[in-house]
Amino acid sequence: MVMSLFASQEPTNSIEWTVFLARKYSDMFLQGTYLTLYTAVIGTLVGFLLGYLIGMVQDLSINPEDNIIKKTLTRAIKWICSIYVEIFRDTPMIVQAMIIYYGLRQANVEMTPVFAGILVTVLNTGAYMAETVRAGIGSIDIGQREGAFAMGMSPVKTMLYVVLPQAFKNIIPEMANTFLTNLKMTSVLNVIAVQELFMAAKTAGGNYYKYFESYLVIAIIYFVLCFVFNKLFGLLEAKMQGDEDYALAVEYMDNQ
Amino acid sequence: MGEAILSIKDLGKSFGNHEVLRKIDIEVDKGEVICIVGSSGSGKSTLLRCINRLEKQTRGKIYFHNKEVKDIQKDINDYRSKVGMVFQSFNLFNNMTVLENCMLCTRKVLHISKEEAFDRAITHLKEVGMAPYINAKPSMLSGGQKQRVAIARALCMNPEVLLFDEPTSALDPEMVGEVLSVMKELATTGLTMIIVTHEMAFARDVSTRTIFMDNGYVAEDAAPEELFGNPKNARTREFLSRYLAG
Numbered sequence: 001m002v003m004s005l006f007a008s009q010e011p012t013n014s015i016e017w018t019v020f021l022a023r024k025y026s027d028m029f030l031q032g033t034y035l036t037l038y039t040a041v042i043g044t045l046v047g048f049l050l051g052y053l054i055g056m057v058q059d060l061s062i063n064p065e066d067n068i069i070k071k072t073l074t075r076a077i078k079w080i081c082s083i084y085v086e087i088f089r090d091t092p093m094i095v096q097a098m099i100i101y102y103g104l105r106q107a108n109v110e111m112t113p114v115f116a117g118i119l120v121t122v123l124n125t126g127a128y129m130a131e132t133v134r135a136g137i138g139s140i141d142i143g144q145r146e147g148a149f150a151m152g153m154s155p156v157k158t159m160l161y162v163v164l165p166q167a168f169k170n171i172i173p174e175m176a177n178t179f180l181t182n183l184k185m186t187s188v189l190n191v192i193a194v195q196e197l198f199m200a201a202k203t204a205g206g207n208y209y210k211y212f213e214s215y216l217v218i219a220i221i222y223f224v225l226c227f228v229f230n231k232l233f234g235l236l237e238a239k240m241q242g243d244e245d246y247a248l249a250v251e252y253m254d255n256q
Numbered sequence: 257m258g259e260a261i262l263s264i265k266d267l268g269k270s271f272g273n274h275e276v277l278r279k280i281d282i283e284v285d286k287g288e289v290i291c292i293v294g295s296s297g298s299g300k301s302t303l304l305r306c307i308n309r310l311e312k313q314t315r316g317k318i319y320f321h322n323k324e325v326k327d328i329q330k331d332i333n334d335y336r337s338k339v340g341m342v343f344q345s346f347n348l349f350n351n352m353t354v355l356e357n358c359m360l361c362t363r364k365v366l367h368i369s370k371e372e373a374f375d376r377a378i379t380h381l382k383e384v385g386m387a388p389y390i391n392a393k394p395s396m397l398s399g400g401q402k403q404r405v406a407i408a409r410a411l412c413m414n415p416e417v418l419l420f421d422e423p424t425s426a427l428d429p430e431m432v433g434e435v436l437s438v439m440k441e442l443a444t445t446g447l448t449m450i451i452v453t454h455e456m457a458f459a460r461d462v463s464t465r466t467i468f469m470d471n472g473y474v475a476e477d478a479a480p481e482e483l484f485g486n487p488k489n490a491r492t493r494e495f496l497s498r499y500l501a502g
């Protein structure tokens with residue numbers, strides 16, 4: 001009994017196997033966790049930037065009084081953006097990963113699997129966020145913009161200081177959701193040889209033909225990651241909703 | 257007459273083939289307080305929105321200090337920073353405190369220093385009695401308080417002309433008074449004001465000139481004593497009698 005703690009014998013049941021694999025390949029699982037987080041975090045953040053950019057472009061209105069060049073250009077950019085959004089929303093991420101990685105390789109573009117994985121995540125996130133941002137901007141009352149325009153704020157400044165911060169606050173839950181989805185979706189990137197968690201489980205399990213136990217290890221890791229982030233986002237959101245109280249500035253009270 | 261600050265010449269505005277403004281000619285001199293009255297749908301809001309360039313007119317021109325207001329974004333921004341507007345629905349920035357509302361545009365449009373923007377904000381918030389509320393968000397204020405902040409925010413720009421589109425129409429009756437008294441006070445400072453209102457008593461007492469709009473036209477444009485006491489136009493008489501009746 002004491003001997004089995006030192007794992008010199010073969011494990012005898014699933015629980016022992018799970019512990020055994022987790023210990024034996026702890027470096028690989030840690031490395032996988034790191035790459036999963038790395039790809040998800042960078043991919044999501046850059047994807048958000050892209051999504052905001054495209055969402056704002058899609059919100060541009062075409063002013064009938066503008067000159068023909070400006071009108072055509074705006075139309076063309078909006079058209080390209082909506083094609084991009086459609087394509088990425090209407091195809092599976094795993095297929096996008098293959099096409100982008102092997103397509104670029106065929107075109108002699110050198111890149112590491114991790115870079116390709118991040119690129120796929122960015123493009124995928126961008127397409128979904130663009131729609132979310134557009135809807136978020138659209139939900140802000142037009143009076144907010146007019147209030148700024150009426151005092152000489154340019155459309156760009158109005159967007160940056162008045163509309164976007166409000167839209168941003170409204171879509172925080174959506175952004176949290178997107179990040180959690182990405183954290184899980186990076187598992188498909190094993191098809192282009194990114195050494196993330198899924199790949200780690202596949203390798204570890206393959207060595208002993210213990211797939212159930214090995215995937216159980218990463219299921220627990222995914223669960224813990226998502227659970228923790230979910231709680232963190234919940235706290236963040238509560239904090240942002242918070243400060244509905246204000247103190248009267250007593251130093252100016254005498255004027256009342 | 258004094259010097260014309262705004263001239264509206266032969267202004268027309270259609271939405272599709274619905275002609276909302278037909279032929280508007282108005283000269284506004286410095287220091288005038290002009291009230292615009294008229295029945296619902298006569299085009300009063302559209303006229304103010306054209307003056308502030310939130311709508312583009314389909315005909316005619318607007319001159320500011322005898323210079324045409326051109327259709328270039330930079331010129332429009334510049335013009336709007338001098339011809340401000342106060343809305344029926346306040347349009348305070350919901351993501352900012354009262355103080356931030358009053359400092360944003362002076363900082364980002366006029367590019368004045370933080371200290372000066374703060375001083376201006378406090379000065380004007382004091383004028384409207386809202387200085388103690390600098391840390392409040394708009395959602396925590398009553399309608400009357402919001403509108404007073406909106407007026408202070410507009411004043412921070414040091415506008416030459418201030419447009420008001422029914423500033424008290426969205427307010428509960430008991431809050432109308434506090435906003436009207438702020439505006440009454442403002443009218444004595446020499447600020448040029450154009451006010452669309454349904455408050456006839458206010459228009460009669462405060463305006464230096466009253467305009468009655470009907471169906472996209474300026475039907476009557478006269479001193480308030482004239483317009484309310486001895487209206488020349490049949491439509492004006494009809495409108496006023498309807499108003500006084502109920």
Ligand SMILES: Nc1ncnc2c1ncn2[C@@H]1O[C@H](COP(=O)(O)OP(=O)(O)OP(=O)(O)O)[C@@H](O)[C@H]1O
Pocket residue numbers: 271274276294295296297298299300301302303
């Ligand atoms: N964006 C728009 N598109 C189409 N029609 C419009 C638009 N804005 C205003 N109108 C129409 O123009 C007419 C005049 O509207 P406006 O708001 O200027 O009237 P008003 O005199 O301000 O009325 P009220 O006293 O009710 O505020 C109305 O018939 C309205 O339906």
Ligand SMILES: [Mg+2]
Pocket residue numbers: 300301302422
């Ligand atoms: Mg109106």
